[in-house]
Amino acid sequence: MGNDTPTHPDPKGIFTDISVELTGFDRAELGGTGMVDTYYDTLLRMIGEREAGQLFRYAQEALDADRKEQRKDNAAFKKAVIDNPRFGPVALGLIKLWYLGRWYPLSAAYRDRFGSTADDVEHVVSGQGYREGLVWAAAGAHPMGAKPPGFGSWAEPPSPTP
Amino acid sequence: MSNLPVPDYDLVIVGGGISGAVIAKTVIEQAAKKKKFPRILILEAGRATALSADKYDTYVEAYHKALVKVPNSPYPASRSAPQPDVLDIRPLDNTDADPGGQGYFVQKGPMPFGSDYTRSLGGTTLHWLGTCLRMLPNDFKMRTTYNKGVDWPIDYEALKPYYERAEWDILGVAANVEHQHYPGLTGSPEEFFKSNNTTKFHEGSYHFPMAEIPSSWLDQYMAHTVDGMTISLPGKAKPEHTFKIKISNTPVARNSTPAAGYNVVGAVGNADQGQRCQGNSSCIPICPVQAKYNALKTLYELIVKYPDQLKAGEQPGTRARVTIQSQSVATNVVHTKATSTDKGKVTGLTYKKYYDDGAPPQGTPPTEYTVTARTYVLAANAIENATLLLASKAANTSDQVGRNLMDHPLLLTWGLLPENVGAYRGPGSTSGIPAFRDGAFRKDRTAFRVEIGNWGWNFPEDTPYTTVLDLVGGNEDGKAQLHGRELRKRLGEILPRQFRIAWELEQDPEGRNRVTVEDRYKDALGKHRPVIDYDLSDYMKASLPWAAEASRQLFEKLGMKNKVPHLPCEPEKPGRKKARSYETGDYTHYACDDASKVKYGGETYAVRGAGHVVGTHRMGADPTTSVVDSYQRSHDLPNLFIVGCGSMPTLGTSNPTLTMTALALRTGDEIAAKELSA
Numbered sequence: 050m051g052n053d054t055p056t057h058p059d060p061k062g063i064f065t066d067i068s069v070e071l072t073g074f075d076r077a078e079l080g081g082t083g084m085v086d087t088y089y090d091t092l093l094r095m096i097g098e099r100e101a102g103q104l105f106r107y108a109q110e111a112l113d114a115d116r117k118e119q120r121k122d123n124a125a126f127k128k129a130v131i132d133n134p135r136f137g138p139v140a141l142g143l144i145k146l147w148y149l150g151r152w153y154p155l156s157a158a159y160r161d162r163f164g165s166t167a168d169d170v171e172h173v174v175s176g177q178g179y180r181e182g183l184v185w186a187a188a189g190a191h192p193m194g195a196k197p198p199g200f201g202s203w204a205e206p207p208s209p210t211p
Numbered sequence: 212m213s214n215l216p217v218p219d220y221d222l223v224i225v226g227g228g229i230s231g232a233v234i235a236k237t238v239i240e241q242a243a244k245k246k247k248f249p250r251i252l253i254l255e256a257g258r259a260t261a262l263s264a265d266k267y268d269t270y271v272e273a274y275h276k277a278l279v280k281v282p283n284s285p286y287p288a289s290r291s292a293p294q295p296d297v298l299d300i301r302p303l304d305n306t307d308a309d310p311g312g313q314g315y316f317v318q319k320g321p322m323p324f325g326s327d328y329t330r331s332l333g334g335t336t337l338h339w340l341g342t343c344l345r346m347l348p349n350d351f352k353m354r355t356t357y358n359k360g361v362d363w364p365i366d367y368e369a370l371k372p373y374y375e376r377a378e379w380d381i382l383g384v385a386a387n388v389e390h391q392h393y394p395g396l397t398g399s400p401e402e403f404f405k406s407n408n409t410t411k412f413h414e415g416s417y418h419f420p421m422a423e424i425p426s427s428w429l430d431q432y433m434a435h436t437v438d439g440m441t442i443s444l445p446g447k448a449k450p451e452h453t454f455k456i457k458i459s460n461t462p463v464a465r466n467s468t469p470a471a472g473y474n475v476v477g478a479v480g481n482a483d484q485g486q487r488c489q490g491n492s493s494c495i496p497i498c499p500v501q502a503k504y505n506a507l508k509t510l511y512e513l514i515v516k517y518p519d520q521l522k523a524g525e526q527p528g529t530r531a532r533v534t535i536q537s538q539s540v541a542t543n544v545v546h547t548k549a550t551s552t553d554k555g556k557v558t559g560l561t562y563k564k565y566y567d568d569g570a571p572p573q574g575t576p577p578t579e580y581t582v583t584a585r586t587y588v589l590a591a592n593a594i595e596n597a598t599l600l601l602a603s604k605a606a607n608t609s610d611q612v613g614r615n616l617m618d619h620p621l622l623l624t625w626g627l628l629p630e631n632v633g634a635y636r637g638p639g640s641t642s643g644i645p646a647f648r649d650g651a652f653r654k655d656r657t658a659f660r661v662e663i664g665n666w667g668w669n670f671p672e673d674t675p676y677t678t679v680l681d682l683v684g685g686n687e688d689g690k691a692q693l694h695g696r697e698l699r700k701r702l703g704e705i706l707p708r709q710f711r712i713a714w715e716l717e718q719d720p721e722g723r724n725r726v727t728v729e730d731r732y733k734d735a736l737g738k739h740r741p742v743i744d745y746d747l748s749d750y751m752k753a754s755l756p757w758a759a760e761a762s763r764q765l766f767e768k769l770g771m772k773n774k775v776p777h778l779p780c781e782p783e784k785p786g787r788k789k790a791r792s793y794e795t796g797d798y799t800h801y802a803c804d805d806a807s808k809v810k811y812g813g814e815t816y817a818v819r820g821a822g823h824v825v826g827t828h829r830m831g832a833d834p835t836t837s838v839v840d841s842y843q844r845s846h847d848l849p850n851l852f853i854v855g856c857g858s859m860p861t862l863g864t865s866n867p868t869l870t871m872t873a874l875a876l877r878t879g880d881e882i883a884a885k886e887l888s889a
């Protein structure tokens with residue numbers, strides 16, 4: 050994952066770095082889902098471009114710091130994003146989005162303080178988002194109703210999960 | 212009301228589900244042997260969308276996009292032909308309340324009726340699981356053997372040839388005879404299945420059209436761990452009942468490796484697809500490739516082979532013809548009353564055709580029609596058959612129409628196994644434990660069937676969604692409790708170990724469990740909605756502690772003795788303060804806002820519906836206590852056949868559709884033999 054990746058001046062690159070950090074899936078795995086662009090747009094639709102820009106800036110700085118100090122636990126990122134009342138709830142939404150393909154609305158407490166857009170309601174982003182939900186790969190399975198593994202595959206021993 | 216001149220048919224069938232489709236196919240094929248060529252109309256309330264391959268795919272996409280994934284989520288709901296929804300099973304709080312806020316069923320309770328069906332061409336088999344177990348011999352004679360319920364007017368031996376035809380000619384059932392270990396049989400599985408058809412089966416040695424669907428890794432793990440164990444349950448008269456456990460592969464209408472001479476039926480309009488089950492793991496609510504049987508397959512065959520439109524040069528009366536008319540809701544069975552000398556008969560069938568969803572029928576073109584035929588068949592599913600008859604005040608001298616509503620209420624138990632068993636792979640279920648399906652204990656409590664689920668805790672807890680939400684947490688403080696690699700690893704440790712069992716309890720027939728109609732409860736087309744009174748008998752409830760105790764012993768053997776505590780009133784929603792620790796053990800619990808709670812012997816249980824809607828127009832030899840005879844012919848109106856699971860007098864522990872199909876074949880033979888010769 051991100052440790053030896055150079056910093057990205059482009060917001061989508063930063064968005065991907067953040068996603069890698071939040072999901073535990075590497076850039077290639079996330080890229081392979083074909084969902085990076087869609088979820089980037091989803092984030093912007095939910096909290097607006099300005100607030101997303103702030104998230105990217107804080108996250109970038111933290112990731113740079115973690116990288117510089119070669120920290121395995123990425124403590125700076127955790128402090129700046131996960132534990133930060135301003136970005137934590139957004140990170141929470143992004144984790145669920147990547148794993149489940151659906152957007153869960155930001156908490157009322159968050160919205161009171163920082164606001165969110167009218168689009169911030171529970172919804173399945175797309176059929177593809179459902180099919181590419183990371184939860185299925187994490188479970189060593191495939192999405193229910195898609196990507197069938199073939200006749201009799203279920204009789205074989207499960208593949209060890211990472 | 213205005214009547215267009217409509218052509219007469221030999222047969223009008225209400226409902227384009229499996230029972231209607233089987234009647235049409237059987238009548239045509241049997242009649243052809245005698246050079247008779249009936250003209251048949253099938254009236255279908257729902258849309259015909261799924262009958263073309265590309266449009267079927269839009270249902271699959273709808274399922275993927277659905278926020279809430281319940282059996283009916285792929286199928287567009289219509290206000291003109293509304294359908295029940297398992298999410299809306301609340302009982303009516305106040306029977307005078309405005310029913311508008313409720314779902315389609317008017318639930319009078321005390322228990323909500325927890326099953327649904329689909330009103331779309333193809334019917335409920337679009338989202339069934341496909342389990343195809345035959346009923347056991349004692350299931351047909353519950354009164355004689357156990358002094359419970361009623362006897363059927365026919366027995367297992369009489370139905371056997373029709374079971375064979377249902378398995379081969381309609382459903383395409385995959386199973387191995389030697390792996391069917393059922394209790395209460397005097398002989399081996401081979402004897403239970405022994406066929407009288409020695410031309411097809413050498414020395415009557417029966418085999419299914421396809422080899423069994425491979426048992427899941429979980430099934431194999433179970434067999435390895437529990438096969439041969441004995442479960443002891445406390446009895447009433449007898450102090451203890453013992454059951455030897457053997458995991459058995461379950462027969463199912465799902466495509467597998469064919470036997471010689473059997474042609475596998477793939478997807479409609481795309482026969483190369485669905486030749487084998489590919490493990491999509493979404494049989495309920497939709498099989499994306501149609502490897503699982505659905506009634507569209509039979510209907511498609513009919514309209515391809517017997518289109519109503521004659522080709523240039525074809526003469527009428529030289530082949531059978533079938534019309535399927537969708538978005539046509541039958542509303543009235545027009546009939547004459549019996550006189551002192553004559554029985555009554557059906558003289559027409561009124562239906563409403565809708566074009567704009569939910570728009571009230573109006574003006575031109577006329578939307579209400581009455582069609583006439585020689586013989587009429589109601590095949591609209593047990594609950595719809597009953598509402599239609601009750602609204603038409605037809606065929607009910609016995610006062611049994613709508614009564615004896617049954618299902619297989621099921622108790623779910625679930626836990627986390629010590630090892631990765633590869634949950635979330637394969638068809639919904641591939642094996643079960645048949646040991647509790649029959650025995651002397653049925654004098655005191657109902658029998659049950661045990662279904663082993665392959666999809667983790669999806670049914671009881673809506674996983675994997677809720678597992679992710681639980682682990683990520685953050686509802687309190689907005690901070691993710693787990694993220695990144697740690698989250699991924701934890702999910703990999705937990706999800707593939709999730710395990711659940713469904714204990715499907717046989718319900719006994721009771722007159723008070725019933726469907727009725729009331730004029731104040733109607734749908735957008737002005738048709739009566741089903742009003743349902745529903746409860747469980749004490750005879751049935753007595754099996755709840757047994758199922759729970761059997762589960763306890765089984766879980767212990769599987770290394771899940773540890774009962775993982777939960778808050779006494781834990782809602783089934785994510786939002787617990789702290790994520791669970793997910794240690795190995797038994798996670799069974801019931802949410803206190805569960806609408807389907809049952810109290811018995813000081814314990815609280817919660818049951819779910821199985822979708823097995825049975826018993827609303829039961830068959831019998833006596834016209835004063837039954838609605839139809841063993842051919843599903845109305846005792847009151849002899850040119851009317853009322854078909855489907857509603858005709859079954861008792862339910863046994865088999866999922867009902869295979870038996871229903873066998874009955875429909877028998878009825879089709881009868882119609883071809885007696886009705887068309889007039």
Ligand SMILES: Cc1cc2nc3c(=O)[nH]c(=O)nc-3n(C[C@H](O)[C@H](O)[C@H](O)COP(=O)(O)OP(=O)(O)OC[C@H]3O[C@@H](n4cnc5c(N)ncnc54)[C@H](O)[C@@H]3O)c2cc1C
Binds near residue numbers: 228282339823856
């Ligand atoms: C989730 C689920 C899982 C199931 N799994 C299994 C299983 O594994 N094994 C098993 O044996 N069974 C199973 N079943 C039950 C099975 O689906 C039914 O027994 C079977 O589909 C009944 O067939 P039918 O033709 O009588 O009715 P349906 O399949 O319901 O078809 C009835 C048709 O009639 C139409 N109709 C209704 N009203 C009217 C009207 N007024 N006018 C015109 N048309 C009308 C409907 O639109 C529908 O097309 C399951 C059911 C559910 C809900």
Ligand code: SF4
Binds near residue numbers: 493502637
């Ligand atoms: S497991 Fe998949 S392919 Fe097989 S029947 Fe179920 S949905 Fe169809």
